[in-house]
Amino acid sequence: MTATAPTGTALPTSDVDPFSHEVLEDPLPMHAELREAGPVVHLARYDVYALARYAEVHAALVDWQQFQSAAGVGLSNFRYEEPWRPPSLLLEADPPRHDAPRRVLQKVLGPRALRRLREGWAADAEALVEEVLARGPAFDAVHSLAATFPLRVFPDAVGIPQPGRENLLPYGDHAFNAFGPDNDLVARGAPRVAELSAWVNAQCRREVLAPVGFGADIWAASDRGDITPEQAPLVVRSLLTAGVDTTVHGISAVLYAFATNPDQWQRLREEPALARVAFDEAVRWESPVQTFFRTATTDVRVGDVVIPEGRKILMFLAAANRDPRRWSDPDRFDLSRDPSGHVGFGMGIHQCAGQHVARLEAEAILTALARRVRTIELDGPTVRHHNNTLRAWESIPVRVRVD
Amino acid sequence: MVATTPLVPAEATEAATLRVTAKQRQADDVLTLELASPSGGRLRDWTPGSHVDLVLPNGLTRQYSLCGDRWDPHTYRVGVLLEPGSRGGSRYVHEHLQVGDLVGVGGPRNNFPLVPSEEYLFVAGGIGITPILPMLRQAELLGAEWRLLYGGRRRGSMAFLDELAPYGERVVVRPEDEYGLLDLAGFLGAPREGARVYACGPSPLLAALERACADWPPYTLRTERFVAEEGGTPVRTAPFEVELARTGTTLTVTPDVSVLEALNRIGVEVLSSCRRGVCGTCETTVLAGRPDHRDALLDDDERDANDCMYVCVSRSRDERLVLDL
Numbered sequence: 001m002t003a004t005a006p007t008g009t010a011l012p013t014s015d016v017d018p019f020s021h022e023v024l025e026d027p028l029p030m031h032a033e034l035r036e037a038g039p040v041v042h043l044a045r046y047d048v049y050a051l052a053r054y055a056e057v058h059a060a061l062v063d064w065q066q067f068q069s070a071a072g073v074g075l076s077n078f079r080y081e082e083p084w085r086p087p088s089l090l091l092e093a094d095p096p097r098h099d100a101p102r103r104v105l106q107k108v109l110g111p112r113a114l115r116r117l118r119e120g121w122a123a124d125a126e127a128l129v130e131e132v133l134a135r136g137p138a139f140d141a142v143h144s145l146a147a148t149f150p151l152r153v154f155p156d157a158v159g160i161p162q163p164g165r166e167n168l169l170p171y172g173d174h175a176f177n178a179f180g181p182d183n184d185l186v187a188r189g190a191p192r193v194a195e196l197s198a199w200v201n202a203q204c205r206r207e208v209l210a211p212v213g214f215g216a217d218i219w220a221a222s223d224r225g226d227i228t229p230e231q232a233p234l235v236v237r238s239l240l241t242a243g244v245d246t247t248v249h250g251i252s253a254v255l256y257a258f259a260t261n262p263d264q265w266q267r268l269r270e271e272p273a274l275a276r277v278a279f280d281e282a283v284r285w286e287s288p289v290q291t292f293f294r295t296a297t298t299d300v301r302v303g304d305v306v307i308p309e310g311r312k313i314l315m316f317l318a319a320a321n322r323d324p325r326r327w328s329d330p331d332r333f334d335l336s337r338d339p340s341g342h343v344g345f346g347m348g349i350h351q352c353a354g355q356h357v358a359r360l361e362a363e364a365i366l367t368a369l370a371r372r373v374r375t376i377e378l379d380g381p382t383v384r385h386h387n388n389t390l391r392a393w394e395s396i397p398v399r400v401r402v403d
Numbered sequence: 404m405v406a407t408t409p410l411v412p413a414e415a416t417e418a419a420t421l422r423v424t425a426k427q428r429q430a431d432d433v434l435t436l437e438l439a440s441p442s443g444g445r446l447r448d449w450t451p452g453s454h455v456d457l458v459l460p461n462g463l464t465r466q467y468s469l470c471g472d473r474w475d476p477h478t479y480r481v482g483v484l485l486e487p488g489s490r491g492g493s494r495y496v497h498e499h500l501q502v503g504d505l506v507g508v509g510g511p512r513n514n515f516p517l518v519p520s521e522e523y524l525f526v527a528g529g530i531g532i533t534p535i536l537p538m539l540r541q542a543e544l545l546g547a548e549w550r551l552l553y554g555g556r557r558r559g560s561m562a563f564l565d566e567l568a569p570y571g572e573r574v575v576v577r578p579e580d581e582y583g584l585l586d587l588a589g590f591l592g593a594p595r596e597g598a599r600v601y602a603c604g605p606s607p608l609l610a611a612l613e614r615a616c617a618d619w620p621p622y623t624l625r626t627e628r629f630v631a632e633e634g635g636t637p638v639r640t641a642p643f644e645v646e647l648a649r650t651g652t653t654l655t656v657t658p659d660v661s662v663l664e665a666l667n668r669i670g671v672e673v674l675s676s677c678r679r680g681v682c683g684t685c686e687t688t689v690l691a692g693r694p695d696h697r698d699a700l701l702d703d704d705e706r707d708a709n710d711c712m713y714v715c716v717s718r719s720r721d722e723r724l725v726l727d728l
């Protein structure tokens with residue numbers, strides 16, 4: 001791969017495919033190359049503009065006026081292409097349509113609303129950690145903890161029934177693949193799309209949802225007229241799409257970070273209150289959500305380059321989160337760093353509506369582990385799971401010593 | 404057209420203090436202020452119906468609805484009526500506040516959000532037009548049916564008539580000295596499903612609307628009371644103390660730093676993200692003292708509970724705050 005600036009123009013161009021298996025296996029070298037190439041780089045393969053530095057990614061994220069979401073936050077341009085499903089009322093909407101669903105969801109998932117879940121989730125995390133440790137000191141951190149815990153607590157919090165929950169991860173995996181190009185990853189998910197979508201849509205109906213939970217809260221907002229009854233199921237759908245795979249790979253990321261940084265695990269053991277900081281530092285360091293696109297609403301100037309109206313812009317959140325212009329020693333996972341301001345949850349009006357949910361899940365599981373586990377280290381080769389948007393894991397074998 | 408707005412560096416976006424960049428007469432006793440960040444950065448995003456708390460140089464805090472263009476991220480506009488008998492708030496704005504002056508800002512917060520609907524009926528009384536103004540453009544963008552009934556004492560006292568003119572017959576202007584009291588029933592028509600009535604104005608008008616909407620489906624009417632100027636305690640401009648209950652440490656927060664910065668300086672790490680009071684990440688439990696809330700998250704009841712604060716922007720009304728840190 002090369003990133004070159006032809007003489008006489010300010011726009012470097014690169015022929016890299018960010019969605020190739022080679023890059024998905026280890027995107028860090030490409031991130032570094034794109035960051036160094038310039039504030040904006042043309043990706044010839046997809047004819048899109050890429051931002052990989054913190055300042056530009058942050059600026060594009062907050063500037064919803066010039067960088068819109070309603071034309072899709074994937075490669076596909078909804079101005080010309082039919083979306084694979086009815087667009088999200090949050091992620092794929094601009095003001096003014098974005099306002100009402102956002103307001104409702106922000107309240108339903110706000111820190112104050114989550115207080116009633118805290119104790120229960122802490123107890124659930126302790127129970128899961130006990131179960132896992134009882135089976136022995138060696139286990140797969142992805143399968144035993146990271147994929148298990150969110151699936152135990154989150155669907156209950158939303159209020160969906162038990163049967164079919166195994167569909168959540170494959171559905172999310174496909175949705176996040178679908179933000180990328182129409183490559184083999186998308187093709188692999190395609191045969192099950194209709195079946196999975198039908199199942200997910202069925203879970204969003206009022207009569208299916210439990211009387212208490214995020215789902216019921218969203219429907220209650222439609223009773224008050226804050227959103228319409230037609231919008232309510234789509235807002236519930238956004239939880240089921242965005243709220244499962246993200247936390248599974250987010251928790252995997254922080255467990256991998258600790259398994260490879262024993263000194264940091266000791267710090268957490270000494271100061272368990274660092275669990276929240278640790279998770280955000282892992283979200284910065286790994287960026288479970290690697291990329292999102294925007295579309296230029298006008299000819300927009302970035303540095304010396306003008307991105308023409310209507311063109312797609314690929315924002316590398318992950319590259320911004322390790323930009324040495326913003327972070328000192330960015331490749332280190334370091335609990336003494338203040339990770340505040342990372343763009344792993346996005347920034348601005350679309351900033352992750354579920355970030356407090358994700359933090360609460362991670363805090364619960366880390367606190368429970370730190371209470372019982374003296375050391376945690378890798379116990380065999382790790383395996384990545386490739387996804388067009390997510391930095392994901394298949395397997396992280398670990399071995400622990402308990403107190 | 405090439406947008407010339409450069410991408411501003413992230414660090415330049417803090418917007419707790421704004422500069423008055425324009426002061427313009429709109430009608431008898433009504434003027435608008437335009438406000439911008441001294442650093443030229445983006446202001447916090449807002450939605451129609453939002454208000455900001457302005458902390459005036461004389462220490463008084465007043466709430467004003469935003470009535471500008473949300474597609475311009477660099478400017479807020481508020482409308483200010485000179486209230487008869489005002490001593491500190493609107494009189495200060497009208498007589499003393501100058502272009503170039505700095506004001507503190509809290510919010511924006513929205514207690515009067517525009518919910519999705521196919522038909523909006525807007526009713527504005529006097530200065531109550533300010534939150535309605537951006538809603539009209541929004542309704543246009545959404546392709547909804549809408550009409551506005553706008554009342555005031557005299558034509559000369561009614562602001563923004565020039566900006567309303569292009570909307571033509573959908574705006575019904577009814578000065579009281581020409582037409583008498585507003586004909587609400589005639590404007591609203593027969594009760595029906597699917598419409599939303601948005602009203603802002605003096606209490607008698609809102610009470611009349613509540614009666615007029617009694618037979619409409621629930622949640623049809625949404626109102627914002629135009630709050631008359633109350634005494635209001637001046638906000639604290641002097642330094643205050645923050646005690647950290649878990650460690651017993653006490654620190655002093657001077658006007659030039661945020662509580663978050665002050666905590667960070669002594670090595671107390673509180674996770675933050677947006678640093679502008681919109682994301683909720685820096686929520687901190689308050690054990691004693693009354694915070695001066697400047698965030699865009701808490702509603703009025705939550706603010707009055709005084710049990711938590713967003714330390715990236717909020718400050719203290721009392722000499723001492725005790726935080727659960």
Ligand code: HEM
Nearest residue numbers: 090091242243246247250289344345346350352353354358
């Ligand atoms: C570690 C876990 C997570 C990560 C890294 C993450 C990341 C993100 C990012 C980067 C965005 C911004 C998208 C954009 O700007 O276009 C976003 C938006 C969103 N996230 Fe998350 N997320 C996580 C967990 C969750 C959870 C648990 C939920 C649900 C409970 C959730 C729901 C949403 C929703 C609804 C949006 C769209 C918000 C809007 O457009 O207004 N996320 N997330």
Ligand code: FES
Nearest residue numbers: 676678683685715
């Ligand atoms: S950091 Fe976002 S509210 Fe304080």
